Amino acid sequence: MANGDDITNLARQFMGTPYVWGGADPSGFDCSGLVQYVYGKSGISVPRTTYNQIMIGASVGPDKLRPGDLVFFDTDRSKSGPDHVGIYIGGGKFIHAPRPGAGVKISSLSESYYMDRWMGGRRVPGVSASADPNAALDTTAPHLDANELAETYGMSYAFFKSQPELMKLLDGAVAGQWTPDKFGAEVKNSNWWKKNSESVRQAQVLQKTDPATYRAQMEAARVAAQKMAVQSGAVLSDKNVEKLAKNMVWYGWNESQVQNYLGGFIKFTEKGVLGGMAGQIAQAIKTEAYKNGVSVTKQSLLNNAQYVVRGLTTMEQITGSLRQQAAGLYPAFAEQIKAGASVQDLAQPYIQAYAQELGVPVTDVSVFSPKVKAALNRANAQGQPEAMSLTDFTQQLRNDPQWRRQPGVANQTMAVGRQVLQDMGLVAR
Template sequence: MARGEDIVELARKSLGVKYVWGGNDLRNGIDCSGLVQQVYRRYGIELPRVTYDQINVGYSVQPNKLRPGDLVFFDTDRKRGGPDHVGIYMGGGRFIHAPRPGSPVKISSLSEGYYMDRWMGGRRVPGVAADAASGGGEAVEVAPRLDAHELAETYGASYAFFKSQPELWKLLNQAVEGQWDDAKWSAHVKNTKWWKTNSETVRQAKTLEKTDPATYKATMEAARVAARQIAVKAGAIMSEKNISNLARNMVYYNWNEQQVMNYVGQYIEFGKNHVLGGMAGQAAREIKREAYSLGVQVSEQSVLNNAAYLVRGVTTMEKIQASLRQQAAGLYPAFADQIEAGANVQQLAEPYRQVLAQELQLPDTDIDAFSPRIKQALNRVGSDGTPRPMTLTEFTDAVRNDPQWRRTTAAADRAVGIGRQVLAQMGLV
């Protein structure tokens, strides 16, 4: 005896096969009666070739008593009397058939108006068994028995999805055997390793991938587009593989903004012309400005690292600025209290800068707190070893003792002035 469910399963393998009038090939071309004959033949059941003869096999079954493996007949050509179309009942009010030229093997519903209006009858073929018993050759009314495909859809997934998960596939077969309801199925699924080791979002994504591949593909592509935009905005340089990994994590694990940025921040790198882009570039510029104002020299690698940490959310600009201020307080101990209170080292050095620029006749833009003479003046140490910055008078005298000062016009004018003063004192002018 062949099981009706097995017959249905074999017929499913021909879904999508093109319709060929008179065709007998389950893979390359078939018509409605050819589909029925060839499927049943695989289970050792010989049926006539044409619909008009097939309807005479077995015995009649009422629509509400159909079970998987029964034949359903229709009159689709009103110009000719009698049945001219046949399909294999699957359960749940659906049947599989080869409709007509241009329409391949597909699944349809008996509830569709077209087929309801053209219904001619159902037949149960000898040699086809079902779980419900038949008595005295008469069909007995039984509760509809759902096959693996129908139960899979009842449980909110697809047959293909369950086949892709060995643990769930085994469970589905048990459910088909016992015809589990939703509650029983849910209880068993929640006890599986698959359920316990995958979050809800992962389960949803994996289910969507197999149940609705088109939507899954569109969802992943949208996530990849978003991932690329985030990378550009952050200033990250990421390969397509890394972009895809990020997109998958966004979809499968529903990553929040912090998780996304922590991932992206790992790929902050210098681009062309050794510059950073996006958020990282903005952070780098701010770090450099702050370091300059505090008289602290920072390496490019340090700037890169801090910009990446900032994008990743590991640190904040306030923490970076506080760290730079601490460094500045250590570099200029005489002004530590002022620096920690918010003073700007470049501003503290401004009076010295003006003296140096004026005395040596240098452009203002060439002098800042990093200039050796100014840095030395700010960090002078007294004889007792304590910080003792130069006064402006001391700094001016020190500058004028520099050989470079003697070559300036200011030095010449000063010499002339002193000479006139001496001559005046001698009464010679």
């Protein structure tokens, strides 16, 4: 078992040793090489690289560091994870091999460069606190309280630097040696805390404290936003996708809020159609309107599709509205329509008669055909709504010049006339 004081004293012997990339002996060290060499000479085996060294031992908060612990930093922002390591020597300081051109030296954790890049501390197995087992642990790192206080609420020093109001609080807390409770109370009393919701505060902290996770969340939100836009039939620009993704991450928008936003971007394509859910809604509205003999405009289809996507109305409500319109347009059948019958079904006898008498395909006839619509929507002699009888409707069709042009009608008429003349004895049988 080695003690921390012996390890730090051994490390001090290499002060000024030049930095050599990949170096792991007194002729030259890189940061992890110095750590491996010093611990090895102390009888403790540690991995060679910084990335592996941070995996050993137990995590130690900045306020609990003691001589012999390892301290890690992220000094290369282009790569994820720790890339620099040093040996804590007490008093808020650590010894390390910093970079090419600078030999092994002692630096302070309170330096803004290292505070901003702090990643964590590790306690290496096999290292005791002190040569004197009864000695108090070293907690003499007053300047480190900035990180300690920041981490009380899961915030990093980098986040505080991005918020001038909070950075001022942090500086005051360090200078006045505030307790974590006092510091927390001051943070909650800040304008930043009061003006931002919990989800916004969390997003802002995550953006600075764990940027990799923040970027991953934003990318996931962008993908989800684009997928929901396609499903809804919304046409979003890259800028609007970004705005929606941020609202999802920062403000915790739920599905209803997202759909309400997307509803404002429902548009017809260049081919004059609506896509996704909006297209399905528009088709359902057209079908329901056709069944009920109601005409709908293109703008009405767009508006209603937007309303349904945004959750401002439902297809059931739209169907009910179409039925009310149909009852008003065809008052003679108002009760049947209100009971659930479609105008198209009610008009079938007239449609069949029209097709048969005038010799047109039944698929070409509908409730919108002028003669059919007029027969359904008329008034009797007293001015009351009353549909034309099917007999009268058939006779009306036979008065149409088109009826006389039907194959066989002329022959049938001649045959009837001849029969009448024969019955009168005017022509021979």
